Amino acid sequence: MLGDNNFSHLDSDGQARMVDISDKKDSVRIARASVTVAMSEETVLALQKGDVPKGDVFAVARVAGIQAAKRTSDMIPLCHPLPLNSVSVVFELSEVKVDIEAEVSTFARTGVEMEALSACSVAALTIYDMCKSLDKEMEITNLVLLQKSGGSSGDFSR
Amino acid sequence: MLGDNNFSHLDSDGQARMVDISDKKDSVRIARASVTVAMSEETVLALQKGDVPKGDVFAVARVAGIQAAKRTSDMIPLCHPLPLNSVSVVFELSEVKVDIEAEVSTFARTGVEMEALSACSVAALTIYDMCKSLDKEMEITNLVLLQKSGGSSGDFSR
Amino acid sequence: MLGDNNFSHLDSDGQARMVDISDKKDSVRIARASVTVAMSEETVLALQKGDVPKGDVFAVARVAGIQAAKRTSDMIPLCHPLPLNSVSVVFELSEVKVDIEAEVSTFARTGVEMEALSACSVAALTIYDMCKSLDKEMEITNLVLLQKSGGSSGDFSR
Amino acid sequence: MLGDNNFSHLDSDGQARMVDISDKKDSVRIARASVTVAMSEETVLALQKGDVPKGDVFAVARVAGIQAAKRTSDMIPLCHPLPLNSVSVVFELSEVKVDIEAEVSTFARTGVEMEALSACSVAALTIYDMCKSLDKEMEITNLVLLQKSGGSSGDFSR
Amino acid sequence: MLGDNNFSHLDSDGQARMVDISDKKDSVRIARASVTVAMSEETVLALQKGDVPKGDVFAVARVAGIQAAKRTSDMIPLCHPLPLNSVSVVFELSEVKVDIEAEVSTFARTGVEMEALSACSVAALTIYDMCKSLDKEMEITNLVLLQKSGGSSGDFSR
Amino acid sequence: MLGDNNFSHLDSDGQARMVDISDKKDSVRIARASVTVAMSEETVLALQKGDVPKGDVFAVARVAGIQAAKRTSDMIPLCHPLPLNSVSVVFELSEVKVDIEAEVSTFARTGVEMEALSACSVAALTIYDMCKSLDKEMEITNLVLLQKSGGSSGDFSR
Numbered sequence: 018m019l020g021d022n023n024f025s026h027l028d029s030d031g032q033a034r035m036v037d038i039s040d041k042k043d044s045v046r047i048a049r050a051s052v053t054v055a056m057s058e059e060t061v062l063a064l065q066k067g068d069v070p071k072g073d074v075f076a077v078a079r080v081a082g083i084q085a086a087k088r089t090s091d092m093i094p095l096c097h098p099l100p101l102n103s104v105s106v107v108f109e110l111s112e113v114k115v116d117i118e119a120e121v122s123t124f125a126r127t128g129v130e131m132e133a134l135s136a137c138s139v140a141a142l143t144i145y146d147m148c149k150s151l152d153k154e155m156e157i158t159n160l161v162l163l164q165k166s167g168g169s170s171g172d173f174s175r
Numbered sequence: 176m177l178g179d180n181n182f183s184h185l186d187s188d189g190q191a192r193m194v195d196i197s198d199k200k201d202s203v204r205i206a207r208a209s210v211t212v213a214m215s216e217e218t219v220l221a222l223q224k225g226d227v228p229k230g231d232v233f234a235v236a237r238v239a240g241i242q243a244a245k246r247t248s249d250m251i252p253l254c255h256p257l258p259l260n261s262v263s264v265v266f267e268l269s270e271v272k273v274d275i276e277a278e279v280s281t282f283a284r285t286g287v288e289m290e291a292l293s294a295c296s297v298a299a300l301t302i303y304d305m306c307k308s309l310d311k312e313m314e315i316t317n318l319v320l321l322q323k324s325g326g327s328s329g330d331f332s333r
Numbered sequence: 334m335l336g337d338n339n340f341s342h343l344d345s346d347g348q349a350r351m352v353d354i355s356d357k358k359d360s361v362r363i364a365r366a367s368v369t370v371a372m373s374e375e376t377v378l379a380l381q382k383g384d385v386p387k388g389d390v391f392a393v394a395r396v397a398g399i400q401a402a403k404r405t406s407d408m409i410p411l412c413h414p415l416p417l418n419s420v421s422v423v424f425e426l427s428e429v430k431v432d433i434e435a436e437v438s439t440f441a442r443t444g445v446e447m448e449a450l451s452a453c454s455v456a457a458l459t460i461y462d463m464c465k466s467l468d469k470e471m472e473i474t475n476l477v478l479l480q481k482s483g484g485s486s487g488d489f490s491r
Numbered sequence: 492m493l494g495d496n497n498f499s500h501l502d503s504d505g506q507a508r509m510v511d512i513s514d515k516k517d518s519v520r521i522a523r524a525s526v527t528v529a530m531s532e533e534t535v536l537a538l539q540k541g542d543v544p545k546g547d548v549f550a551v552a553r554v555a556g557i558q559a560a561k562r563t564s565d566m567i568p569l570c571h572p573l574p575l576n577s578v579s580v581v582f583e584l585s586e587v588k589v590d591i592e593a594e595v596s597t598f599a600r601t602g603v604e605m606e607a608l609s610a611c612s613v614a615a616l617t618i619y620d621m622c623k624s625l626d627k628e629m630e631i632t633n634l635v636l637l638q639k640s641g642g643s644s645g646d647f648s649r
Numbered sequence: 650m651l652g653d654n655n656f657s658h659l660d661s662d663g664q665a666r667m668v669d670i671s672d673k674k675d676s677v678r679i680a681r682a683s684v685t686v687a688m689s690e691e692t693v694l695a696l697q698k699g700d701v702p703k704g705d706v707f708a709v710a711r712v713a714g715i716q717a718a719k720r721t722s723d724m725i726p727l728c729h730p731l732p733l734n735s736v737s738v739v740f741e742l743s744e745v746k747v748d749i750e751a752e753v754s755t756f757a758r759t760g761v762e763m764e765a766l767s768a769c770s771v772a773a774l775t776i777y778d779m780c781k782s783l784d785k786e787m788e789i790t791n792l793v794l795l796q797k798s799g800g801s802s803g804d805f806s807r
Numbered sequence: 808m809l810g811d812n813n814f815s816h817l818d819s820d821g822q823a824r825m826v827d828i829s830d831k832k833d834s835v836r837i838a839r840a841s842v843t844v845a846m847s848e849e850t851v852l853a854l855q856k857g858d859v860p861k862g863d864v865f866a867v868a869r870v871a872g873i874q875a876a877k878r879t880s881d882m883i884p885l886c887h888p889l890p891l892n893s894v895s896v897v898f899e900l901s902e903v904k905v906d907i908e909a910e911v912s913t914f915a916r917t918g919v920e921m922e923a924l925s926a927c928s929v930a931a932l933t934i935y936d937m938c939k940s941l942d943k944e945m946e947i948t949n950l951v952l953l954q955k956s957g958g959s960s961g962d963f964s965r
Contacts, residue, residue: 026305032550032579037576076709077252077253077712079823081250083825091558093301094238094557098561100887100888102827105825106824143252145289149288156319157318160316161315165311190708191712234349234547237348238554245407249720256719256732258732259351261352263344264350265348349547391664392870403722404723408566416729418669419667419670459569462569462605466644473634481627512893513892574890709816724882725871725936726867766932774883778885778921779823789950792946794939
């Protein structure tokens with residue numbers, strides 16, 4: 018059951034604030050997220066064809082995702098700026114979609130769920146951007162947190 | 176049917192580039208996108224309760240979405256930097272989800288689809304961030320381009 | 334007398350948005366702002382003494398102010414990104430204060446008041462930062478718009 | 492009495508540098524700052540009226556202030572990039588002004604005075620921006636450091 | 650022969666400013682720059698070997714270069730923010746070096762020399778970063794403006 | 808001799824990633840880099856003449872270099888965001904060139920070579936920018952890592 022004010026980003030008057038993590042301990046924290054870019058079979062074929070530089074589309078999207086992880090606290094107003102120990106973004110192309118998974122780790126006082134979600138989100142937007150001349154019906158869907166570990170709130174696994 | 180290289184962001188050697196828009200004309204261009212944050216009934220109730228500052232959650236997410244629209248070309252590698260004439264982001268809360276819609280307009284040589292999609296995406300991530308202490312199972316889903324107008328490639332409506 | 338909703342950044346439901354400037358015309362627009370950093374006589378003397386590199390303090394503050402003008406739309410959520418034609422920041426040191434004045438010009442659909450105010454503000458913060466080991470009682474005060482010209486809302490002069 | 496070169500940001504040749512904090516110890520450091528936006532009674536009334544979304548103006552300004560605290564080292568040239576443990580920004584509206592107070596904490600080798608001052612400064616600029624269609628005579632004034640604690644230079648309280 | 654103050658970024662008192670381009674005309678402006686990353690034969694071989702993902706190194710460097718072109722005015726204090734019509738970055742690997750060439754175009758009141766030079770510079774730094782575990786003796790050298798066209802100051806070709 | 812995949816930024820499939828530094832230890836790490844801006848004798852003279860504000864050109868370039876060090880992880884895709892303990896940038900003007908040297912230190916899990924190289928690079932670009940109305944033939948050359956210390960990979964000195 019929810020209490021009256023369970024939103025950790027809002028103070029007792031309901032005003033937004035960056036929550037105080039002074040009393041939290043530094044620990045290894047890892048988060049994984051995933052997202053899907055649903056697209057037409059033709060767009061997937063174009064990505065797969067040898068004369069179409071599939072590798073490059075994913076290379077650009079991977080860089081965009083990694084940079085987004087680093088800029089999360091600049092993009093999402095109440096996120097804490099965190100040092101990141103690693104970021105990786107992988108892609109899997111199947112018949113009518115690209116699946117993206119990102120993993121981020123840190124040694125810090127708070128977790129990196131938003132960093133993993135941001136990496137997925139911006140990698141997906143970059144694929145959309147690079148394919149939109151072919152297909153405007155693409156859909157970015159199913160962005161979820163797959164797993165997190167570390168920190169006092171315990172591990173989470175979807 | 177697709178030709179050999181329909182990806183406008185890739186040059187004839189398949190290398191990424193920012194496509195040349197020198198020959199395109201400035202015109203009024205508008206794009207609308209939408210996304211859904213699916214969440215538990217309890218989380219929606221917490222957002223709705225008077226003592227929970229719903230307005231503020233959406234206010235923070237709205238600001239984040241507007242700023243994301245302005246930073247699109249910084250976030251997505253091959254987007255052109257564009258002046259924006261307007262950005263708006265609206266929210267609709269229903270039983271188990273928040274629907275978000277963003278509209279962006281410009282007077283420029285290329286469209287603002289990515290700006291509208293980025294605004295939706297970052298607004299949704301901000302809601303996730305502000306509610307994640309309550310609900311880690313939320314899902315950001317159905318990010319699509321609803322409509323675009325202006326420019327030589329013609330209007331699009333989903 | 335004020336109407337019910339004169340805040341141009343808020344839509345009819347009172348929600349923040351970046352106001353639509355589609356119907357406004359590009360024109361030359363200029364704004365000037367000023368601010369004062371009040372400080373102890375000792376701090377001013379330290380700035381004035383030959384062996385203290387006054388020029389450099391102001392040089393750093395000037396660069397910071399110019400860059401702040403360029404980043405205004407990134408810093409202030411509802412500002413439009415604008416091309417800037419010129420930015421200048423000048424300093425005048427007197428007995429117990431530094432006066433700063435910034436002038437910004439553009440050819441655009443909306444004015445550069447916020448750019449001039451941001452330049453002053455960040456230049457003043459930079460002076461504070463560089464002198465704070467000497468004087469923590471400094472006060473940044475009297476930040477005002479001195480003058481604006483261009484645009485349909487008419488000229489303003491304080 | 493001041494020595495010949497008390498400016499910690501300037502090296503022995505009077506050149507700007509980011510001062511070396513290698514020998515300083517990590518400790519809890521807190522800073523509070525405040526600023527006032529002086530405005531006409533009519534503007535305050537407009538902010539107070541029920542049909543004018545006062546909450547939203549402050550919500551936008553609060554987000555802007557929090558983000559400015561995080562970007563301080565990007566905005567002020569010689570500031571060190573610091574992890575922040577918390578940031579809060581509060582507003583108090585009275586007859587002819589809005590008072591703003593910001594508090595920032597960190598666990599780091601140097602203090603967060605500039606972060607608290609930046610948060611106040613940008614929150615005030617955001618209020619100015621949102622009210623400037625009503626009132627161009629507003630004045631942002633009295634930006635001061637109220638208090639700092641932590642670090643070897645000792646506590647300060649105005 | 651040089652007059653007393655030919656530095657267009659410095660005003661009559663020798664203070665830095667962003668020069669006024671109000672009286673300049675919008676026109677098509679193009680600039681090309683190049684740079685070389687000199688490296689050991691072993692490093693070049695590693696880049697060339699099939700099992701070493703050469704394409705990816707260049708893909709990352711290309712994205713970094715394109716983004717640097719877009720952020721030039723944020724990185725170089727007195728540069729004007731400009732819309733860019735196109736950016737491309739190409740690489741050529743030979744026995745002991747990588748040659749990089751960047752081309753940028755705009756339709757604006759001032760040229761894009763700095764954008765082309767920044768793209769080269771950051772692409773080269775990215776290659777350095779990705780190869781530095783193999784070779785710390787690399788040298789980034791010969792960064793020059795190859796050619797510019799457009800604008801009243803006339804064309805330039807090295 | 809090189810193994811099959813010595814590029815630490817590329818995973819076993821040859822895809823770019825931000826390398827995992829979780830197992831590395833925090834330690835004091837220092838790096839120094841240098842670069843040269845070769846220019847005509849006339850340009851050097853203009854920089855040296857009393858009525859030409861040489862100090863200011865270098866002051867602007869110094870600020871740009873320091874800020875670039877802080878933004879390295881934003882500019883170079885696979886760099887880790889790091890706290891910096893100090894940054895300094897010095898210039899030496901001789902007959903036909905300006906030599907620039909930057910030193911950066913941190914207490915972190917990875918080194919600051921890229922930060923020192925970025926500071927040099929952007930300081931050099933800023934000098935180019937400020938002198939380009941006089942001399943378009945300038946060349947930015949010889950950007951190298953002079954020295955690094957700290958960390959398990961050992962010290963390096965050119």
